[in-house]
Amino acid sequence: MSIVYPKYNYMNNYLLKHLKELESESIYIIREVFAQFDNPAILFSGGKDSIVLTHLAIKAFWPAKIPFPLVHIDTGHNFPETITYRDWMINQIGAKLIVGYVQNSIDTGRTKEETGSNASRNALQTITLLDTISEHQLDACMGGARRDEEKARAKERVFSHRDEFGQWNPKNQRPELWNLFNGKKLVGEHFRVFPISNWTEMDIWQYILAEKIEIPSLYFSHKREVIHRNGSILATSPYITVRNDETVTKKTVRYRTCGDMTITGAIESTASTVEEIINEVAASRITERGSREDDKRSETSMEDRKKQGYF
Amino acid sequence: MNNESYLNMELLRFTTAGSVDDGKSTLIGRLLYDSKSIFIDQLEAITKISNRKGLDHIDLSLLTDGLKDEREQGITIDVAYRYFATPKRKFIIADTPGHIQYTRNMVTGASTANVALILIDARKGVIEQTYRHSFIASLLQIPHLIVCVNKMDLVDFDEKVFNDIVSVYENFASKLDVKDIRFIPISALQGDNVVNRSENTNWYQGSTLMHTLENMHIGSDQNHLDPRFSVQTIIRPHTTSYHDFRSYAGRIDGGIFRKGEEVLVLPSGLKNTIKSIFYGNTEITEAFPPMSVSMTLTDEIDISRGDIIVKQNNQPEVSQDVEVMFCWLNENPLNLSGKYFLKHTTNGVRAVFKEIVYKIDMKTITRNETDKEIFTNDIFRAKIRTTKPLLFDTYRKNRNTGSLILVDEVTNETLAAGMIV
Incomplete structure (x- = not known):
């Protein structure tokens, strides 16, 4: 990650502009996590949100290095571009990386692979994530989730308490007032913390542009072999079974989110710079998760997965 | 756009x-x-x-x-x-x-x-x-x-x-x-x-x-008059290029801080001078709420989380006895003989209730000085005593240094929101 800090007018008559206010809020939260917990980590997916989160963590502790590890849950179905970016970035910032492999959870019988042509490892990640958390005794995992992403997320706290089974109870959340975050917990419990809760997709892109943050090539327009399934454009890969009635075509596409290859839908796009992506996002009439197969399974699929301990 | x-x-x-x-x-x-x-x-x-x-x-x-x-x-x-x-x-x-x-x-x-x-x-x-x-x-x-x-x-x-x-x-x-x-x-x-x-x-x-x-004008919604900076954490890189570097990280709670100004660190009461202020890795000359910054000071003194940096001629109140307007958020009623963990700025102390002064009758918005049983959703005024002095302002003066929460020492749930009177 290149750390370039452009000088732009961040204030006017002692009123902080909105992106700077969001940035300050997030840095405050990240520092609170460091101060209140023994063993925190960043959940790093390789997507733009966790990249921005990592960038904010760098700012929070500058000139020291990020004082906690980054955790990546590798489903084995990642886009190769995501892994390339991850390794490059870790090298740039000199942080420690912990990888939890879904394949290990499958091999040890902790979880079972889904079957059928819609099979995905998305749900299996939860087991690997919870195992990784307990193996490394992590007591706070920061994630790049945003409240504008999905309706179940709109009610999530910044400091989100998880019981000893890693579960989220939406009806029993601690009230969160002012800037006073309560990270107290019993042995075996942990927290998920969302420092960029109040950012929107547009905020993320404008910040990436303003801060000149490097992002994986997947976000930019490229040519790729794809199939159309349930209204989504999915990349062909060794992890996806092309059905008889589906045809493989080559399209100019890009991705709005970086999930698994089996479930993350591409969009047809020629946007090849961050500026062009911003124009596209501004004109888009579909939410970014609208092309995620995992959210289409049912109206409450995100809420159900979150209750079990999903990101 | x-x-x-x-x-x-x-x-x-x-x-x-x-x-x-x-x-x-x-x-x-x-x-x-x-x-x-x-x-x-x-x-x-x-x-x-x-x-x-x-x-x-x-x-x-x-x-x-x-x-x-x-x-x-x-x-x-x-x-x-x-x-x-x-x-x-x-x-x-x-x-x-x-x-x-x-x-x-x-x-x-x-x-x-x-x-x-x-x-x-x-x-x-x-x-x-x-x-x-x-x-x-x-x-x-x-x-x-x-x-x-x-x-x-x-x-x-x-x-x-x-x-x-x-x-x-x-x-x-x-x-x-x-x-x-x-x-x-x-x-x-x-x-x-x-x-x-x-x-x-x-x-x-x-x-x-x-x-x-x-x-609508929101530029005056933050306190720009009374300089307050609660220290969240200390940054010590321990690298060759920043060998003796030590900065104090936090968010400006109020007022404006400028490079070169003399400040007072509380509760120690030691004077010091702001050597530099950083926003990320950018050095800036002044900081105001709600900016998250880090500061270096000219003299090395012992400063830890929960300390507050202010100005000599504008200091917060210091007391173990505080009067607070509370809103009781928990489903269980208030136990007057209980001990509570109190979070205020970046500080944490233990607290006990000394007296319920009155409770607000939410039907009539009047004070009820006889019924002092506190249940969920009740708003009331109370006197509390803390194990260590709090460095605070009234909530009217500053929402950041005047607010607090009470946490249950057993369940760790957030029980009440408090505004210092």
């Missing part, structure tokens, strides 16, 4: 309060819809549900119903956060439910808000709930109140109905501690005066709701 104008936007946080059925969800849905902040897939989803329910219009309130239980029961259980932006400002809405647990949720939503929207059903006028919501907004020191008289379409956009409500409300509001109150006649269902000016209310000369939200 290009990057430069996007970076120039301001942030406004507002909370919405209203009782059941006065159209709060519809109003938020209308703001999102008319400001084109709704996406096609969201619109399709709520159209589908509206059809299934047999409605002849799209129920915009469905946009804000989050969890499965809520959608099934058609009610809002918890505070939900919504986002939209216009070219001028970005808005964060803390959407709080109007009925069960309303105090707890409204207090939560109000704690960070610049503006409170109070909804009144034009047919019903000012009701008990209106008084409660306004009282909470005033208690939490929300700087601006916008009273939306909704459902004007159902009273034929009658000017007299609106004026009568305004005069009843103003009579009550004279007792509130709010400086800026505005009134707008609207119809959330039909969109009158929400984003677009209504043809039906030619007698109304004021701004639409959106115009008001976009233009």
Whole structure:
């Protein structure tokens, strides 16, 4: 990650502009996590949100290095571009990386692979994530989730308490007032913390542009072999079974989110710079998760997965 | 929108309060819809549900119903956060439910808000709930109140109905501690005066709701007078290039700090001078709320989390005995003989209750000095004593150094929100 800090007018008559206010809020939260917990980590997916989160963590502790590890849950179905970016970035910032492999959870019988042509490892990640958390005794995992992403997320706290089974109870959340975050917990419990809760997709892109943050090539327009399934454009890969009635075509596409290859839908796009992506996002009439197969399974699929301990 | 104008936007946080059925969800849905902040897939989803329910219009309130239980029961259980932006400002809405647990949720939503929207059903006028919501907004020191008289379409956009409500409300509001109150006649269902000016209310000369939200002055909502900097953590890189570097990280709670100024560190009482201020890795010359910065000082002294950096001639109060307005948030009643963990700024101490001074009767908004049993959603004034002195300001002076929460020492739940009097 290149750390370039452009000088732009961040204030006017002692009123902080909105992106700077969001940035300050997030840095405050990240520092609170460091101060209140023994063993925190960043959940790093390789997507733009966790990249921005990592960038904010760098700012929070500058000139020291990020004082906690980054955790990546590798489903084995990642886009190769995501892994390339991850390794490059870790090298740039000199942080420690912990990888939890879904394949290990499958091999040890902790979880079972889904079957059928819609099979995905998305749900299996939860087991690997919870195992990784307990193996490394992590007591706070920061994630790049945003409240504008999905309706179940709109009610999530910044400091989100998880019981000893890693579960989220939406009806029993601690009230969160002012800037006073309560990270107290019993042995075996942990927290998920969302420092960029109040950012929107547009905020993320404008910040990436303003801060000149490097992002994986997947976000930019490229040519790729794809199939159309349930209204989504999915990349062909060794992890996806092309059905008889589906045809493989080559399209100019890009991705709005970086999930698994089996479930993350591409969009047809020629946007090849961050500026062009911003124009596209501004004109888009579909939410970014609208092309995620995992959210289409049912109206409450995100809420159900979150209750079990999903990101 | 290009990057430069996007970076120039301001942030406004507002909370919405209203009782059941006065159209709060519809109003938020209308703001999102008319400001084109709704996406096609969201619109399709709520159209589908509206059809299934047999409605002849799209129920915009469905946009804000989050969890499965809520959608099934058609009610809002918890505070939900919504986002939209216009070219001028970005808005964060803390959407709080109007009925069960309303105090707890409204207090939560109000704690960070610049503006409170109070909804009144034009047919019903000012009701008990209106008084409660306004009282909470005033208690939490929300700087601006916008009273939306909704459902004007159902009273034929009658000017007299609106004026009568305004005069009843103003009579009550004279007792509130709010400086800026505005009134707008609207119809959330039909969109009158929400984003677009209504043809039906030619007698109304004021701004639409959106115009008001976009233009009201929020530059004075933060305290710029009393310098306060609570230390969150110490940054020590231990690298060759920053061998002896030590900076104090935190968020400015109040006032303005400048490079080269003499400061006082509390509770030690030692004087020092600001050597440098950093925002990220950028050195800056002055810092103000709510910036997260790090500071280096010229003299090496022992400073830790919970300490506060101030100015010699402008110091916070120091005491182990504090009087606080509380809102009890927990389901279990207050145990007067219990010990509590108290979080204030970046500091944590233990606290006990010495005395309940009075409790607010939320039906009449009056003090009740005889009934001192405290249950969930009760608002009360109490004297507490802490194990170590607190360095604080009154909540009226500074929301950051005047607010606190109480945490249960066994369950770790957040029990109460407190505002220092």
